C-alpha cells in the first residue's frame with residue numbers, strides 16, 4: 001500500500017473516530033489535541049501550542065475559540081507580555097480529561113492490536129497494521145463482550161491484597177478521580193506507549209492456578225469505569241475464584257448490579273475525606289458527592305463482607321475529618337485508616353505530601369471508634 005495514501009486514510013479515520021467519540025462533549029478531533037497539549041503543558045500561550053503541535057496559526061486559533069465557547073478554556077493576561085495570553089483549562093475541561101485519555105488509549109489499543117514492540121517501531125509495517133485494525137473497529141465493538149477489560153499491571157500472587165486469601169491482583173488503567181496524593185500516576189494517566197497485558201496471558205495464568213490461588217483482587221485506576229468488567233468477573237467466577245473489588249465509589253449502579261448478580265465476595269471502597277473536603281481531596285473542585293453516598297448505602301445494605309478505607313495525608317486530613325467520615329459511615333462492618341506513604345509516582349509530585357505520625361493515626365482511630373466498632377490502622381512504617 002502507498003505510504004502517503006495510508007497516512008492520509010489513517011489521518012482521516014483517526015479524525016472521524018475522535019469526532020464521533022467526542023461529539024457528546026461538544027468538541028471534535030481538532031480540540032482534542034489542544035486539550036491534551038494544555039493538560040500536559042499547563043498555562044501556555046497560543047504561540048506555544050502552535051509550536052508544540054506544529055499547527056498552522058489559523059487552525060489553532062479556530063480550535064481555541066471553539067474550546068472557549070464550550071467553556072473548556074479561559075484566558076489570562078501575562079504580566080510580562082500583554083500581547084499574548086495564557087490559555088487555562090477550566091474545571092469543566094479537567095473533569096473531562098480522564099475520559100479523553102481513556103478514549104485515546106482505547107484508540108491506540110485498537111490500531112496497535114497484534115503488534116509487538118519491534119513491529120511498532122517499524123513504521124512501514126505499522127501503517128498497514130493500523131489500517132487493518134481500523135477496518136476492524138466495528139467488528140471489535142460487536143465482539144467487545146468477549147474481551148477482557150484492559151489490565152496494565154498485575155501482582156501474580158499476593159497474600160495481602162485480599163485479606164485471608166492467596167490472590168492475583170489485576171490493575172486497570174484510567175481513573176475519574178485525580179487524587180493529588182495517588183501513587184498510581186502511571187495507571188491514572190495512561191501514556192500512549194503503556195501496553196496492556198494480553199488477555200490470553202492472564203487467561204492461561206488464571207486457569208493454571210485454579211486450586212493454588214483462591215481469589216482475584218481487581219484494583220486500579222478505577223475498575224468499574226471499564227466496559228467488559230461485568231462479563232470478565234462472571235468468567236473468573238466460573239473458574240471458581242472469589243473476587244475482591246477495590247473501588248472509589250463513583251459507579252454505584254455497576255456496583256449494585258455486580259452485587260445483585262452475586263459476582264463479588266469482598267469490596268473495599270475508598271472514602272477520601274469528610275464530605276466538605278471531598279473535591280479538594282480527589283482533585284476535582286466541583287465533585288458530586290451523590291454517587292459516593294449511593295455506593296456507601298449499597299455496600300452497607302449488602303450481605304457480603306466489605307470495608308471502607310481512608311488514606312490519611314498530613315496536608316489533607318485532620319482528626320476531626322476522620323471522625324466526620326466515621327459518623328457518615330457509622331455502623332459499617334469495618335473501617336481501615338491507612339497512612340499515606342510518599343513515592344516518586346505520586347500525582348502531585350514527590351515530597352508535596354507527608355505521612356502522618358503513629359500518634360496522629362492512633363488519634364484518628366480513637367475518633368473513628370466512637371462510631372464504628374471495627375477500626376483497623378496501617379502505619380507508614
Ligand code: SF4
Nearest residue numbers: 175177179182221248
Ligand atoms: S487514589 Fe484511587 S481514586 Fe484516587 S486517583 Fe488514584 S486510583 Fe483514582
